Amino acid sequence: MMEQYGTVLVTGAGGFVGGRVVERFHLDGLAKVRAAVHRWSSAARIGRFPVDIVKLDIMDKDSLTRAMKDSDFVIHCAYGDKRVNEKGTENVLQAALEVGVRRLVHFSTVEVYGDVSGHVDESMPMVYSGNAYADSKINAEKLCAAYQEKGLSVVVLRPALIYGPFSKLWTIRIAECLLSGRWGKINHVDGFCNPVYVDDVVSAITLALDCEAADGQAFNITSLERLTWNQYFERFNDALGLPSLKQKTLIGFYTRASLMTPLRLTAKRAMTTHSDIIMKTCARWSPMKSAAKKAEALIRTSPSIQQLKLYNRKAVYSIERAREILGYSPAFDLGRGLRLTAAWLKHHGYLARLGG
């Protein structure tokens, strides 16, 4: 079979979006997929498909050039800390330029606009906000622009809140919060959440590969629905078949978030510096394991101060440019996306395990 896009290298193929790109490209016969994973342990999902899986460290230029050999396109979904997002992306761009790929699609985020409100389209400037992830994505986009100047064809996609199967942040975590019984509709929170189902993002990536007019441009990617965060929680809750959400006060959530901050920071610091000792102690001593599990569940089902700020952000990201130039047309409304998401959560045992 002659695949439409030839050979496509997907970086970050073990992740949420990269994994779905691999699945869809293979199932739809769009390309011969070369799926690059940082660790073999993240290959279980894409291993279900007979695709070429390669181990790749994007910080290693030689392995990048080898992995990219004979590739027609690169879809760069890998991300990590500042170094990976910036230097790693530069390495990917350089290798793509050297190998001579037809186009590279770079995965960015609407967070590059900073804490904005109102109608946000791609003419708005990127603003450093102090958020390490968002700031590093701005720098990565600047590198993309520099390589575009050097002759590499680059398209940047800026998705908003991507939900769907395998999303840890906006699917599994939200389900955990809803199933915990501690979540609710939050008073005086009326920001927009701009959700987009993961398959719509993959469709946008596909369109970005061979749309000539897209060359060198960036595109916001969301759905067409304008939903508040409370509506998202409510609709998600309904899709899981849970009792109606109760009204919760913003002050109560802020208090919880503030009280949890020291525990959150301590846990993060401890796991960064002493994870080995903690894991071994948990394995040996069940009271420690039980306490660690409870602390983890409490942290995971409590909002952070940053999240509460996000829930009040009144930004609506425009997808007009993607519609006009790419021909992007989201196919999944929230109802359909959440039905599929709930089915996925059930199949993978999340609902039974968490008591739903």
Added chain:
Amino acid sequence: MRCRSINDADPPRIALVGCGAIAESFYLPAFVQTPFASSRLTLVDINHKRAEAMAANFGIQSYVQNYKSIISDVDGAIVALPHQLHYEVTMDFLRAGVHVLCEKPLAETAEQTSSMVQQAERSHVSLCVNNTRRLFPSFKKVKELLTRGVIGKPISFHMEEGGEYNWPTASGFYFNSENSNHGVLMDRGAHVLDLVCWWFDSELSIRSYMDDSFGGVEAVAALDFLIGESTPGFIKLSWLSRLRNECVIQGEVGTLICEPQNWRRVSLIEDGRSTTIRLPVDQRYFSDFGLEIVGNFLGVIQERELPLVSGDDVVESIAVLEKCYQNRQRFSLSWMEAGRL
């Protein structure tokens, strides 16, 4: 074929074939802790650099690239290779009169397993298998309680075991679809089905087997089966998410509950009362069972011990594994097909 006389003054010469994650985390620490054993050990790996690095890390003097070069120089071989290589390599050692301890699953088919068992008999050597979970005190307790009939006649079996795949595989062998399209069932299922066969000592018949392979290795699998003629059983396994991770055996007069990765305790429910049976254990970590496995293998070679788990012990469970794959059907996964063009 030759069979050498071995005694304590002349410790067995062992080849550890395959220097991947299981060798590094399980066998080599055990050898280092076993007196005299590591001095008689030869590491074998097709990746010479990997063998060299493992030898340096664990203070092993001898390492080679090809097991065939040392096959006539060893008394025993530990086969710690990707599962699809177990049969060929194990048979080579058995034919040469070398005792073998093979990683689980011993083989991919019942026919291969029987051939290996028969070859071991013909060569007058032992074939041992590392189905470690049979050593778990909790699972030995389950076997004892079932044998004693403490919960009466079993009326149902339900086991779920899942967690994100995190085995630090050095080669990523599972994920090369040219090698095999057998995943979580071959991995975790080899343990779980072995336990079911051992605990119940009855024939298993498959009612349905489903997984999520799209031509690659399955990451989620579900098996619906009968134990004996009428006891329904269900097993769900996952490499993608944590499941309930417990085993519930319901009997006519009681229920046993244990956890796949917990060798310290078993719960027994009788007359509506739950009792946790806490077991005395020496093993703190999973790798601590390596000492017992390696010690037993050395004892088997020296004719001091019988295998903890022999090739013959796993024939039935391998046959069930094979039947599952022969009858595999794919789950209906609405989210997988939804976005297709």
